[in-house]
Amino acid sequence: MEYRDYLRLVPKIELHCHIVSTIRPKRLLGWAAERGVALPADTAEALFDYDDIVDFLAVFNAAHEVFRTREDFATLAYEGVADAVADGNLCYREYFVNPDNFSHLGLGYTDVVDGLIDGLRRAEDEFGVGFGLVPAINRSMGIDVAMALVESMAANPRPEVLGLGQDDLRADGQESPLDWAEPFRRAQELGVRLTAHVGELPSSNAASVVESWDALGLDRVDHGYHVADDGARVAEARERGIPFTCTPRSTQFLSGWALDAEHPIAAMIRAGLRVTLATDDQVFFRTTLREEFEHVGLGMGFGPDVIDGIVLDSIEATWLPEERKRALRADFRRQLRALRGALDSTPSSTGTGS
Numbered sequence: 276m277e278y279r280d281y282l283r284l285v286p287k288i289e290l291h292c293h294i295v296s297t298i299r300p301k302r303l304l305g306w307a308a309e310r311g312v313a314l315p316a317d318t319a320e321a322l323f324d325y326d327d328i329v330d331f332l333a334v335f336n337a338a339h340e341v342f343r344t345r346e347d348f349a350t351l352a353y354e355g356v357a358d359a360v361a362d363g364n365l366c367y368r369e370y371f372v373n374p375d376n377f378s379h380l381g382l383g384y385t386d387v388v389d390g391l392i393d394g395l396r397r398a399e400d401e402f403g404v405g406f407g408l409v410p411a412i413n414r415s416m417g418i419d420v421a422m423a424l425v426e427s428m429a430a431n432p433r434p435e436v437l438g439l440g441q442d443d444l445r446a447d448g449q450e451s452p453l454d455w456a457e458p459f460r461r462a463q464e465l466g467v468r469l470t471a472h473v474g475e476l477p478s479s480n481a482a483s484v485v486e487s488w489d490a491l492g493l494d495r496v497d498h499g500y501h502v503a504d505d506g507a508r509v510a511e512a513r514e515r516g517i518p519f520t521c522t523p524r525s526t527q528f529l530s531g532w533a534l535d536a537e538h539p540i541a542a543m544i545r546a547g548l549r550v551t552l553a554t555d556d557q558v559f560f561r562t563t564l565r566e567e568f569e570h571v572g573l574g575m576g577f578g579p580d581v582i583d584g585i586v587l588d589s590i591e592a593t594w595l596p597e598e599r600k601r602a603l604r605a606d607f608r609r610q611l612r613a614l615r616g617a618l619d620s621t622p623s624s625t626g627t628g629s
């Protein structure tokens with residue numbers, strides 16, 4: 276087995292996936308045509324070929340306009356899992372969803388969340404891929420909308436809803452993690468877990484990553500790359516055991532970083548931080564979880580020992596109860612052992628080093 280095949284077949288967990296971004300391009304274009312929604316282009320090639328972030332956001336926002344019913348969310352969710360299993364052996368995924376992005380279409384919190392649960396449950400029955408949902412505060416929408424989102428979570432408890440996140444950017448283009456302390460405190464009262472997009476933009480810094488972790492009581496950090504700018508902050512992050520959900524391809528697109536050994540994610544891995552890999556907005560960034568593993572295993576040059584470590588660390592970074600983590604650990608170790616046997620018995624493979 277070649278190393279590329281190994282990277283494709285290792286069992287995968289994804290913890291930073293905005294669920295609308297798992298839509299099939301054909302489905303998006305089909306629903307848009309059927310429902311009279313104008314997209315910026317009418318072929319997948321043209322649609323996902325951006326000049327800049329403004330172009331990207333126009334397509335990303337337009338994609339939300341094609342949804343009409345609860346069943347649409349079920350279709351989206353089911354197809355997204357089926358495709359990720361075929362592409363790269365997805366085994367478990369926690370999804371961000373911004374229910375507020377659909378409210379102007381007459382779709383409420385329960386339409387969105389229950390529709391997604393329908394589709395993800397169907398996919399779990401068929402493929403054994405578990406899931407959790409993480410409603411996210413859209414930071415461009417203001418504090419009242421954020422508080423109302425948490426109250427919707429309180430009024431409609433679902434065991435599949437595991438936590439609260441915050442994404443997008445404040446209207447002035449800043450990350451602003453600490454602006455959302457009040458809804459995060461309220462979510463903590465509900466007993467859900469917490470994560471935030473922080474340390475992604477050039478305007479952020481290493482301190483903001485660790486300060487947000489401490490001030491908001493986070494359980495994970497999404498992105499967090501700028502922690503690598505400051506050795507003292509890296510040491511603090513390691514001490515706290517912060518799990519990071521890193522998305523290589525999106526950094527190439529948004530920050531212009533080459534996906535090689537100098538990449539901040541490579542530095543985070545070498546520094547012993549708990550890195551997990553994810554796609555962020557996969558269809559919009561023209562990536563898949565398999566390709567993200569290729570960026571780390573081939574582009575950044577890490578061998579199978581590091582990849583196995585990422586795969587197993589990802590189990591610990593999920594918000595699953597301990598008994599489900601235990602089952603995943605055994606399942607993943609079995610799969611990794613079988614795959615390593617195939618890799619090591621192939622003379623031409625590059626399966627050495629760490």
Ligand SMILES: [Zn+2]
Nearest residue numbers: 291442472555
């Ligand atoms: Zn994201």
